[in-house]
Amino acid sequence: MAARDRVTHLLRQLVVQACRCPAHSSTHSVHINQSGADLSFGRKTDFAFEMACSNVRYGKGVTREIGMDMQNMGAQNVCLMTDRNLSRLPPVTAVLDSLLRHGVKYECYDGVRVEPTDNSFKEAIDFVKKRNFDAYVAVGGGSVIDTCKAANLYACHPEADFLDFVNAPVGKGKPVTQPLKPLIAVPTTAGTGSETTGVAIFDFEYLKAKTGIASRSLKPTLAMVDPLHTLHMPDRVAANSGFDVLCHALESYTALPYNKRSPCPTNPITRPAYQGSNPISDVWARHALCIVAKYLKRAVCNPDDVEARSSMHLASVFAGIGFGNAGVHLCHGMSYPISGNIKTHKAQGYNVDHPLVPHGLSVVLTSPAVFAFTACMCPERHLEAAEILGADIRNVKREDAGRVLSDVLRKLLYDLEVEDGLCEIGYSKEDIPELVKGTIPQERVTKLAPRSHTEEDLTCLFEASMKLY
Template sequence: MVVARVAATARARATNALRTISRHPPNCPCHGNPMHPHNVAKTAAMASRYLASPANETHKQKEYAFEMAASSIRFGPGSTREVGMDFKNMNAKKVLVLTDKTIAQLRPMKVAIEALESEGIQYEVYDRCRVEPKDYSVKDAIEWGKARQADAFLAVGGGSVMDTAKIVNLYTAFPEADFLDFVNAPLGKGLPITKPLKPLICIPTTAGTGSETTGTAIFDLVDKKAKTGIAHRVLKPTLGICDPLNTRSLPAAVHCSSGLDVLCHALESYTAIPFNERTPRPANPILRPAYQGANPISDVFSFQALKSTIKHLPRAVRDPNDEEAQTEMLLAATLAGVGFGNAGVHLCHGLSYGISGGNKGFKQSGYEVDHPLIPHGISVAVTAPAVFNFTAPSNPERHLEVAALFGADVTSARAEDAGKILSDAIMEFLEELGIPPKGIRQLGFDRSDIPELVEATLPQRRVLMLAPSFEDEIERQRDALAGILEESIDY
């Protein structure tokens, strides 16, 4: 049977990879750590030479290795109360706390502040983090951070808060840097980060982004009408405290959107190109990107997150008091964060940046905001049926395996039908949730917007390069993206 055969192959690949890693551990703290002070200057010079040398032979060679990186995670109800002790254990005397206006008034923030005060930790609070950050909101937080001296950072909130905190941590360590220096190319300069940052602890209050595990931070670049961000392993939080008590009060709409982000994180990372098909091979390990392509270890995390999300997200949306479903969704978000934080995402996320960045005024109900908002999970999931119909020819067996998780009967399915089977299964799942718009038309877009949405997607090279069945030639990319968006108008 197709599903059993693919599952057995995945288990074998994971086992072999783990055995290899266990037999070849890092040799020493200095040479095994690219951010050790002994290595920083040499690495920066090497990176400059590499980026300036387009003729380098490694540009033509496929990758042969992958790396596993994730934050330390503490998971358990009530674990927020320990954060003061964590900072005391780090010898932090003063902490900068970032949150948003809503979370600032709720239990997670109250408990976190009490934990700091109980250990005598000085702190200052920034509560102006914006849901779906803009470049100007991030810059405001950076200037606030630069004006204060602190030993560490604490983020209490959803992905928007955690991503903002990562960027503030970065630019307070590089106070003279231009804002675009570390932003992903081609929208930014994509410079390597050459020194360690201060400790950052993240306490997520939504079950979605998995940002507590990753070195990725996303925001809107307003003048380009597109999302972009910064991706580097150094941005990873020191610790993510995942406390299921912190997601108990979420409205159904927030549960839904956050959960759809988990779903697409897992789907995209599980179907991304294999790590050993990605080019270019880095000239030095520090240049290996955070998003590397699907690999045996990321597959384990992504697949489990996918199973759990399909099972528990409908329950969490239907019944905010279903504590088991909420706890499982928080765990699924963290698992998916580890998976995509190493494998990467592809077309759903690439397309979502133009959709949310080009919002014409849509405001999702259930969110306490005073501005137009297409929640990230909605902007990602709205193209998912068309995306996975498009990517299926690259690996029909894996796409059928996913369709089976949704409940589709694939026992006698043909490989050429994998895309439609999975697409139909995703549409049925979205219909069951009852909240997501049924196509981008309901978000305010029509066919006349497709060329602009395509152009907003093309700069997202960091994720597009991981999309299976995606051509290198730019006009073919335009045609493929336009076709997916056309199929996503209504469904």
């Protein structure tokens, strides 16, 4: 008892002496009473945030080390997961060469669907359940990495129903309690940040909307970021991947603060992966935004610009660490039904046999409307983002923050020849009720918006996104 009292006294002294600036002060998250009891229970909002991300290894040609990594892990039967387009390209060849050179036994699954569905997830899960893999390697964009995360999860929980771990209210949202097998992610696009996060996204075909699985347990053991792999991206893929980075950074930086998010978990295992903006995620989001402002146009316009492509690859990692802990909000929540309800549009630069609106495109098309809507809740952050992206804010009033950020986003999209709103990818105002309906279940992200919203608000945001220029 005496020892506990001494510890409690020391903590109080640290709080009294601590720096009081918002970036360093810990007074907002210390909850100790005279007896040392935990006062977090009974709170309506959270009082803590937790940082989690994959280990990250970066370097040109670093993929050559993957065989040694598997040896070091003691892996004896590895699942290499990719898609059919990538299976013939240098990133996969580099991985295969390294595994063969170091005598690592592997089996390849190349059936990943670009923009995966619940059914394509299940096909990958069935594949791995029939084999005794002790490690995984995912080579590709977010579709491949997310599919591999799900396969690893359900192979380690063979009795689980598919909806057990899917985010509520679509699924049961159960916490993951069993350890997963090691997973090395080798990203070949510069956008999703999936190599750093515990999130796996898919189209739930029954609802015609995206949802996902979110748990820190899903995050890859190692993100092997080799910038040489991004040189193979077509310009439209580079653009749409970059838009995902842009919105990850903007949404996580403007998300509801972590200590205003509810409910407060009664057990840390139920604290969500997406926790709200926080001082650590803010650093990663701001830095990612600076890189996007400097290099996105260059990376799209010149595929041989190694500096630009490499920098955008790192920006994807930085934004991934930021949003993987802070979360995203309305742009992503609204993007899921945009992707899920697509009828005939096939995006340029993607070799697929089904209608497709790339994730980054579905996210960025609503961004001018969304940030015009949310700016009133944290105008300083919206103005700072606008300035980073090139706007002159010296004489801008706080109440104009949304307009300024919206205008700078619209100019960026115009300069990069992005489709002119939802109308140009096949939607009309008659589709808006269905798009709103598909957004409502996305509470995992929409509740992190800094401004509360109604179905009428969502309707207005979709209407404003029908045409951009």
